[in-house]
Amino acid sequence: MARLVWCVLGLLVAGGLADPVKQAQQKPADKSTLERQHKLLILFYHIHEPNHFKEHQEIENTWDIEKNAEHYSNTTVVHIVSQLIHHQWLLPKTVPFSILESTHKAEAQFMFNLLYSAKDFDTFYKTAVYLRCHLNEYLYVYVLSTAIYHRHDTQNIIVPPLYNIIPSFFHNSEVMTTAQRVAVHGKRFVEHYPTTRLWDDNVVIHMNETVWPYDDEEMTIAYFTHDVGLNSLYYNTHMTYPFWIGRETCPLIKDRRGELFWWWHKQLLTRYYMERLSVGLGEIPELDTSLVLEGYRSGLTYMNGIPFPYRPDHYHLDAPWILQALQKIELYEYRIDEAISKGHLYNEDLNYVNIRTPDAIDVLGRIIEANVDSPNVHYYQDFITLWKRVLGGAHVTNPVNVQYHNGMIPLVVPSVLENYQTALRDPAFYMIWKRVLQIFQSWHETLPLYTHDELALPSVQIQKVDVDKLVTYFEYTHINVTNHLHLNEFEYQHGYDTKSVLVQRPQLNHKIFTVRVNVNSESKKHVTVRFFLAPKYDSRGNEIPLVENTQNFFQLDEFDYVLQQGDNVITRVSNENMYGLDPLQGQELFRKVEDALNGGQFMWDVQHKPDVFLNRLILPKGRVGGMPFVLMVYISEYRAPNVVYGTGFDPVSSLGLGTGARRLTADPLGFPVDRPLHLWQVTGIQNIFFQDVVIHHKHTPEIPIHPF
Structure with missing residues (x-):
């Protein structure tokens, strides 16, 4: 059988919403x-x-x-x-x-x-x-x-990560051009290429976009926004719940896809905000409807050599087609704002749909995404995509400029914003989503605040929280881009690659840490434990009040636990959390499958899934001298979901899409910080605990001559 070279060497990536229960970790295929x-x-x-x-x-x-x-x-x-x-x-x-x-x-x-x-x-x-x-x-x-x-x-089939299949979405044209030179010349001129070296039979191209000399201030955060795992994750989470799939053809509504849509983007924006604070970039800019100060040049190139469009600095939104798009955006946003203020929206039959209930977050998410499960996709239309077209800088999105293949198929050049696998690279993505989440926030503010009875668990008292020293660092990963390179005649005839080109990139990680929660319980009780992390100070050095910080809490973990009567110590190690490990990639995946077919064994692992958020990215970078954050520990009574987790699918090998059985609890996602939370609401509540923590960043020493 032909030998394939996909290969991601080292710790590579991908992930989204993790399976919260890790009881049966592995299963043989x-x-x-x-x-x-x-x-x-x-x-x-x-x-x-x-x-x-x-x-x-x-x-x-x-x-x-x-x-x-x-x-x-x-x-x-x-x-x-x-x-x-x-x-x-x-x-x-x-x-x-x-x-x-x-x-x-x-x-x-x-x-x-x-x-x-x-x-x-x-x-x-x-x-x-x-x-x-x-x-x-x-x-x-x-x-x-x-x-x-x-x-x-x-x-139970594993799809190779997109950065193995089409690497040009994840590495700029400088890297891909060097890789193509290697494909033509082999190893003969490696010493003449900038940032390349040999490692065994591989040619290694060094790349660090954080210090790439052809970009601007925002590149100081490129280690996060350009992380191949994070971008691949966003692409995967889109494919698990595409806006165009649903209804009777492929039912997904049981999974409360609208709430997932909100929660995933809230988590993402919160992580990005903490990363901005870590590198001194300050607040996420508000989206202006006349001028966007910050441009973006990705350096990416499509497979046919066409560069991705770019947005120049001081980008004026005054072109006629842009003004028309902005009018539509204003109209579509107004319709949603109107529905929120009135407390109801109209479905396709023009009947009222009440959105003044907590469960309506799912309906709101579906109409804002404008997916096929929206109650009225023709009235509440897709303004997020319009924002992407306006801000992407792809001038061919102007209908006047579009050319057609065979007079029918438009030939477009999408910007990074218009590709799910590249959208996170552009700072405008986060400006758009800051605006969208403000719409969600305005809806949350129409709900009653959580009462003392809803928040409290009187029989449970958190007495103390201890956290190991939190340390982040950069490690090197080596990604094989050989699948992008053209085959020579010998390779085509024999069906395997004779060359291997790796791209070395830094990626953020953290030392494994443990959280210990000392709890006293008056009786044996089944509970849900949640950890959240938020910044303590804003970009101006002011401490952020709890009610404002509510929207900045990133959920670190969620798990169920049985408290015994009396004193308990809940010990949770960071690599046991609700997120996952890097999925099996490329050459390792193919080798393991072939070995298993030849008499070995291949194991599915619940932590290796394409929609599992990366455990290595749960902590922001912090600073060398330490950066203060707030850890919130919240213990609530366990409330079973309507459909028991794992019903109708195997959680180890399957995603369970559309089963409605992917949730650990019946609580809203992000509870209790899904709604505004005031300090007076939690004062005197003993099952919630705020602990100051400091995140230190440790400089990585120079990479040794061999990467592993």
Whole structure:
């Protein structure tokens, strides 16, 4: 079998909402699943090249979806896709793809529905092979990955991280150009390339965008905003709950997707804010509707050589098409603000939907995202995407400038804001989301404040909280970008790479720490324990009042615990928290699968999941001399969710999308800081505890000659 080189060497990345229960940590994979895993991994190999393998070429030449229409549950989409391919009404290869462009989205929906409706795995696999030779590379990876996440018979299949499949989304053109030179020249001229060296059989390219000389002040935080794991995570969380999937076709509403949409972005913005404070960048700027002071140049290039659009400094929002877009944004935001102030919105039948209840956060999230499960997607339209188009700097988003393939398919050049895998790089992303979260906040302020009875647990008293010294540092990771490089004739004929190019990047991590909570309980009690972290001071050095800081609390952990009568010491180590480890990547994944097929064993691990937030990023960088933060420990009575966690799926190997069984408790996400919390509300409540902590940053010594 052909040897594939995906490879991420060292500690690599990815993740989102973690499974909160880690009871059965691992489970062995059976042979049938391993064979499926192996087949699907090969489809992502050198995605910009034609099908390399004989099996793929035979399927490509013989499979006919219309002649096999009985193998699909949706015969209508079979006919539509057949016509699209026959008439070449498809996005051509190599050009950029954007799921936010309506025509591109429609094609992606057709292809997803075709893959999703395959009645068995064999049909799904042959369809995936067949589509590979017809679809745009970006669209194909997006659709195939999404289908794998949502089909019932591929729930336990691991999709390689996008930074292995299409590395150019994660490394600037300087790095990718150097990598292509290595592909052409081999190792002969390595000493003549800047920032390159040899390590065994690999060529290593050094990259540190925090000190890249071609960018501005915001790059001091690039270690966070450009983190390949964090950006891959955001892409994965989108694919698990795409705005265009839902309703009867692929039900996701049971998971309270609207609340997840709010909570995930609140967590992300809070982490970003603490990182800004750590490096002295100050408050997140307010979004202005006439002028954006801060520009952004990503340095990224699409596969066909077209650079990503950029936004210059002092970007004036005065072009006619921008002014029209701003008018729409104002209208769509007003409609939501009006619904919040009145306490109800209108569904598609023009009936009232009450949003003055705590559960309405899910409805609000769905209308703000404008996903297919929105009660009225035609009235409450997508203003977030409009903001991305306005601020991305992609001038071709002006309809006058768009060109079309075959007179039908718009050829666009999306900005980093318009790609989920790159959006976090641009500081404007956080300006947009600061504005959006203010809308959510205005809704939260319409709810009653939590009462003493809702917050208190009278029989439980937190007496003391001890935290180990919190230390962050940078470590080096080495990411293989070989999948981006063109194959030579020998590699194409034999189906494997003869070269390996790694990119060395710094990434933030922290020393493992332990939190010890001394608790007295009057009786044996099942409780939920939550840890939150927030900044103590703002950018001007003023202590932030609790009611204002509520929106800045980042949830570090959540777990259930059984208190015994009397004194208890809850001991929680940071690597046991609700977040996960770096997923299996590239070469290690392929090697383990092949070894297992040859008589070894492959283990699924509950902590290695694509939508699990990175444990290494739970702490902000802090400062060398120490930076003060506030740790909040909150213990509440355990309230079981409506559907018991893990019902209907295997939490070790499956994501459980759409089951409604992904929650640990029935409490709102982020409880009790999901609503404003005043100091007077918590005064005298003994099951909540605020502890000052200090985060120290330790400089990493020079990397040794060998990275591992």
